[in-house]
Amino acid sequence: MSDANNALITRFYQAFQRLDAEAMVACYSDDIVFSDPAFGTLRGKDAGDMWRMLTTRAKDFSLTFDAVRADERTGSAHWVATYLFSQTGRVVINDIQARFVVRDGRICEHHDRFDLWRWSRQALGIKGLLLGWTPLVQGKVRQQALKGLRAFQAGR
Numbered sequence: 001m002s003d004a005n006n007a008l009i010t011r012f013y014q015a016f017q018r019l020d021a022e023a024m025v026a027c028y029s030d031d032i033v034f035s036d037p038a039f040g041t042l043r044g045k046d047a048g049d050m051w052r053m054l055t056t057r058a059k060d061f062s063l064t065f066d067a068v069r070a071d072e073r074t075g076s077a078h079w080v081a082t083y084l085f086s087q088t089g090r091v092v093i094n095d096i097q098a099r100f101v102v103r104d105g106r107i108c109e110h111h112d113r114f115d116l117w118r119w120s121r122q123a124l125g126i127k128g129l130l131l132g133w134t135p136l137v138q139g140k141v142r143q144q145a146l147k148g149l150r151a152f153q154a155g156r
Contacts, residue, residue, distance in 0.1 A: 005070035005102045009077055012107065013065040016079075019055040021048070029108040036096075036112035037138070038119070038145045046149065047110070053152040059084040060091070075100040085123040087144075092122045116141065 008027055015023035025048040034047035042050055065079040077098045085092045094114055101109035116138050120127075 002071045004105065005075050006068055008102060009068050009070055009075045009100060013077065013079060017063045019058055019061065021052040021055040024051045027107050029103060029106040032108060032110065034110045037114060037116040038141055040142055049153050050149055053149055057086060059086060073102060075102060088123060088125065090123055090125060092119060094119055
């Protein structure tokens with residue numbers, strides 16, 4: 001079982017490398033719970049639509065992943081995404097630790113951890129450097145991420 005879950009997580013990131021959101025979402029259960037510092041917690045269709053939006057909008061994107069580990073129920077991986085942040089035209093290198101819960105051969109929980117202040121320094125420049133650590137700016141980042149997701153969903 002751990003080999004199958006290891007392969008599942010690897011398949012997820014290989015699809016991400018190809019910007020293939022449908023193959024990524026196929027690794028998820030219908031009741032997926034996703035969380036990260038930028039979007040907060042997303043459930044079900046919202047989590048899949050987030051990947052659809054991000055892969056559709058990706059510019060100058062590359063992804064590496066390693067340290068994939070899994071047992072019968074859980075898994076983890078390390079991944080680094082490099083891309084152009086469209087709102088500012090700045091390059092972001094986001095270093096992320098992922099944790100997974102797997103049920104019936106699909107990912108039912110996916111939790112990404114990264115330093116939102118580090119991300120904001122890269123994505124937002126001086127504003128992120130000076131204020132990216134504050135709850136106000138971090139809240140604005142989350143608000144903008146969700147606003148972008150809702151706009152993407154409305155346009156589908």
